[in-house]
Amino acid sequence: MSVYQTYYRESIENPEQFWAEQARKITWYKFPETILSRTRAGFYRWYEDGLLNTCFLAIDQHVAAGCGDRVALIYDSPVTYQKKSYTYSELLEHVSTLAGAMQAKGIVRGDRVVIYMPMIPEAVFAMLACARIGAVHSVVFGGFAPHELAIRIDDAKPRMIISASCGIEIDKTIEYKPLLDEAIEQAIFKPEFTVIVQREMATATLQEGRDIAYTDFIRNAQPAECVPVRAIDPLYILYTSGTTGKPKGILRDHGGHAVALQFSLEYLYQIQPGEVFWAASDVGWVVGHSYIVYGPLMRGCTTILYEGKPVRTPDAGAFWRVIDEHKVNVMFTAPTAMRAIKKEDDDGKNLQRYDISSLRRLFLAGERCDVATYYWASNLLGIPVIDHWWQTESGWPMVAPVFGTDQPAIIPGSAGKPVPGFDIRTLNENGDPLIANQEGFIAIKLPLPPGCLPTLYKDDARFVSSYLEHFPGYYLTGDGGYLDENNYLFIMGRVDDVINVAGHRLSTGEMEEMVSGHKAVAECAVIGMADELRGQVPLAFVVLKDGISISEDEMEKDLTQLIRKNIGAVACFKNAVLVKRLPKTRSGKILRRIMRNITDGEHYVVPSTIDDPYILTEIHDALKRRALGIAFKTITLS
Numbered sequence: 001m002s003v004y005q006t007y008y009r010e011s012i013e014n015p016e017q018f019w020a021e022q023a024r025k026i027t028w029y030k031f032p033e034t035i036l037s038r039t040r041a042g043f044y045r046w047y048e049d050g051l052l053n054t055c056f057l058a059i060d061q062h063v064a065a066g067c068g069d070r071v072a073l074i075y076d077s078p079v080t081y082q083k084k085s086y087t088y089s090e091l092l093e094h095v096s097t098l099a100g101a102m103q104a105k106g107i108v109r110g111d112r113v114v115i116y117m118p119m120i121p122e123a124v125f126a127m128l129a130c131a132r133i134g135a136v137h138s139v140v141f142g143g144f145a146p147h148e149l150a151i152r153i154d155d156a157k158p159r160m161i162i163s164a165s166c167g168i169e170i171d172k173t174i175e176y177k178p179l180l181d182e183a184i185e186q187a188i189f190k191p192e193f194t195v196i197v198q199r200e201m202a203t204a205t206l207q208e209g210r211d212i213a214y215t216d217f218i219r220n221a222q223p224a225e226c227v228p229v230r231a232i233d234p235l236y237i238l239y240t241s242g243t244t245g246k247p248k249g250i251l252r253d254h255g256g257h258a259v260a261l262q263f264s265l266e267y268l269y270q271i272q273p274g275e276v277f278w279a280a281s282d283v284g285w286v287v288g289h290s291y292i293v294y295g296p297l298m299r300g301c302t303t304i305l306y307e308g309k310p311v312r313t314p315d316a317g318a319f320w321r322v323i324d325e326h327k328v329n330v331m332f333t334a335p336t337a338m339r340a341i342k343k344e345d346d347d348g349k350n351l352q353r354y355d356i357s358s359l360r361r362l363f364l365a366g367e368r369c370d371v372a373t374y375y376w377a378s379n380l381l382g383i384p385v386i387d388h389w390w391q392t393e394s395g396w397p398m399v400a401p402v403f404g405t406d407q408p409a410i411i412p413g414s415a416g417k418p419v420p421g422f423d424i425r426t427l428n429e430n431g432d433p434l435i436a437n438q439e440g441f442i443a444i445k446l447p448l449p450p451g452c453l454p455t456l457y458k459d460d461a462r463f464v465s466s467y468l469e470h471f472p473g474y475y476l477t478g479d480g481g482y483l484d485e486n487n488y489l490f491i492m493g494r495v496d497d498v499i500n501v502a503g504h505r506l507s508t509g510e511m512e513e514m515v516s517g518h519k520a521v522a523e524c525a526v527i528g529m530a531d532e533l534r535g536q537v538p539l540a541f542v543v544l545k546d547g548i549s550i551s552e553d554e555m556e557k558d559l560t561q562l563i564r565k566n567i568g569a570v571a572c573f574k575n576a577v578l579v580k581r582l583p584k585t586r587s588g589k590i591l592r593r594i595m596r597n598i599t600d601g602e603h604y605v606v607p608s609t610i611d612d613p614y615i616l617t618e619i620h621d622a623l624k625r626r627a628l629g630i631a632f633k634t635i636t637l638s
C-alpha cells in the first residue's frame with residue numbers, strides 16, 4: 001500500500017485517532033481530551049477542549065526555539081520599488097506592539113476587526129495581532145467597492161477597522177480611504193475607530209476622533225502576550241460569494257485550522273522549516289490567509305508578500321524574478337496568472353534571464369486548470385505542476401495528486417485524489433451515489449476534517465440550507481464533476497450562481513440583483529461566459545421594461561458602471577445583451593445553464609419543460625449581434 005493509501009484509509013476509518021495524532025504535531029497550552037464532538041445543533045467540531053494560540057504557533061514558538069534570526073516575511077513590491085525582509089524576531093516585535101495597541105484601545109478576545117488593506121506588511125501584522133489577542137479578523141479584499149465592504153461591516157460588526165491610505169494597481173494609485181469612508185457611511189453599524197497606514201504615494205485625510213494614523217496608534221504601545229484561546233474559538237471570518245447579494249461569512253476556528261495547515265504543508269506542499277514558500281495571491285482571499293500568512297509561518301518557513309502582478313510589473317518575467325531573487329522552493333498561484341504570462345511570453349523568453357532552479361513544485365488552484373495551461377507551464381518549468389482543488393469553506397486542499405513521499409501522480413485535467421480526511425462522493429440530484437465517470441454533484445461525507453468551516457458566522461440556519469440539507473449526511477461543495485475509476489476527481493464547474501473571474505469568486509445572483517435595480521430593466525440573467533485569460537467573465541442578458549428606449553451600448557455602459565461601483569472593477573463586468581425574453585421552463589425557472597452553453601459555444605439539450613424553444617434562437621441572434629466571437633454549436637431537442 002502506498003503512503004497515501006495508508007493515510008487515507010486511516011483518516012476515513014478512524015478519523016478521531018488520525019486527527020489526534022496530527023494534533024500532536026502542534027504546540028498546545030492544553031492538549032484536547034475530546035477530539036471530535038457535536039454541538040447541540042448537530043454540527044461537528046474538532047478539539048473542543050484544547051487551548052492554543054495561532055500567533056504563538058506562527059511566530060513565538062520559532063523565536064523561543066532559537067530561530068528568531070530566520071527570515072519570516074519578505075515584502076516584495078515591484079509597484080513601489082520596495083523590498084523588505086522581517087526576521088521572526090522582528091515580526092514578533094511588530095505584531096506584539098500592534099496587538100498591545102489594540103488591547104490598550106480595549107479590543108479583547110472575540111471582538112471583530114475588519115482589515116481592508118493592500119498587500120503591505122501591516123496587513124499581515126494586523127491579522128497576526130488579532131490572532132494574538134483572540135480578536136476575530138475579517139479581511140476584505142482591497143479590490144471590493146464600498147458597497148461590498150459595507151455589507152461585511154454590517155454583518156461582522158467590527159469595533160475596529162484597519163486600512164491604508166492607498167493601494168497600487170500596476171501604475172494606478174487607488175485611494176482606499178475615500179472608499180472606506182463611503183463604506184462606513186453606507187453601513188448601519190459604525191466601528192468605534194479606524195487605524196490607517198499612511199503610504200507616501202497618497203496621504204489620507206483623517207477624521208478627528210475616529211481615524212488614527214498607524215504610526216500614532218502603535219507609538220508607546222506595550223507589547224501584548226499571546227492570549228490562550230479555545231480550539232473552537234473563531235480565528236477569522238472570511239466572506240465569500242454565495243447565490244445571493246449577501247455573502248456568506250465563513251468561520252474558521254483556531255485548533256482545526258492549525259492542525260490542518262500543518263498537515264497540508266508537511267504532506268501536500270512538502271515544504272520544510274527554513275525553506276521559502278510563495279503563494280502569489282492576495283491576503284483578501286482564502287489562499288492568502290492559509291498560504292501567505294498562517295501556514296508557512298506556522299511551519300517556520302519564509303513567506304513572500306508580493307505586491308505586483310504576473311505581468312506588467314514590469315514584464316512577464318515578474319514571477320521568475322521573484323523565484324530567482326528569493327530562492328523560492330514551492331510556489332502556489334492561480335492558472336489565470338500562468339495564462340497571463342503565456343499570453344505575453346508564449347515561448348518563455350523571459351525565463352532565460354533568471355535562475356529558478358530552487359523551485360521544486362508549482363501548485364495551481366482557485367479555478368479550473370485547463371489542460372493547455374498545464375502543459376505549457378510544465379514544459380516551460382520542467383518541474384511538477386500540480387492542480388489541486390479546494391475552496392474558502394474548506395480552508396485547505398480537498399483533492400490533490402500529491403501525498404508524502406509518493407511520487408506526484410498527475411492526470412492533466414484532474415485535480416487529483418481526495419486528500420486524507422475528505423470522503424468525496426459524487427451524487428445525483430436524488431442524493432444517490434454515482435458510479436465512476438458519471439457526472440453529478442460533488443459532496444463530502446460528514447464529518448469534514450479539521451480546518452473546514454464549523455458553521456457560518458452567526459447564521460447556523462444558512463449553513464444548513466446552503467451546505468447540509470440538500471443531501472443529509474453530506475456537505476455540498478457547490479461544484480459538479482465526476483470521479484474516474486481510480487478515484488481521480490474531474491471538476492466540471494459550479495452548479496450554482498457562483499462564477500470565477502481570474503481566480504476571484506463572485507456571485508452572478510448578486511449581479512442580477514444589481515442589474516434588476518436599473519430603472520430600465522424588467523428582468524435579467526447574469527451568467528459566466530468563458531474567457532481565455534480570466535477563465536470566466538460575467539455577461540448580462542437584459543429584458544427592458546415596456547415603453548423604455550435605451551440602446552444596447554448605453555445599457556452596457558450603465559451596467560458596467562453600476563457593477564464597478566457596487567462590486568468593484570475586479571468583477572470585470574463589461575458585456576450586456578438586450579433580449580426580448582429570457583428562456584424559461586413552463587413553471588417560470590430561468591434556464592441559465594442553456595444560456596451559458598449557447599454563449600460558450602457548447603452543445604446543449606433543450607429540455608422538454610421549456611416554455612418556448614424559439615427564445616433560444618433569439619438568444620443566438622442577440623449574441624451574434626453583439627459580435628462576442630462565439631462559435632455556436634447545434635441544438636438537440638429532448
Ligand code: COA
Nearest residue numbers: 142143169280281287310334336337340366502503569570
Ligand atoms: N484593489 C483595487 N483594484 C483592484 C485590485 C485591488 N486589490 N485588484 C484588481 N483590481 C482592479 C484592477 O485595477 C482592474 O481595474 P481596471 O478595470 O480599472 O483596470 C480590475 O480590478 C481587474 O483587475 P485584474 O483582474 O487584476 O486585471 P488585470 O488585467 O490587471 O490583470 C491578471 C489580469 C490575470 C494578471 C490578474 O487578474 C491576476 O494576476 N490574476 C491572478 C489572480 C489571483 O491570484 N487570484 C487569487 C486566487 S488564488
Ligand code: AMP
Nearest residue numbers: 365366367368388389390391392491505
Ligand atoms: P474560492 O472559495 O474563492 O477559493 O473558490 C472556490 C471555487 O473555485 C471552487 O468551489 C471551484 O469552483 C473553484 N476551484 C478552485 N480550485 C479549483 C480547481 N483546482 N479546479 C477547478 N475548480 C476549482
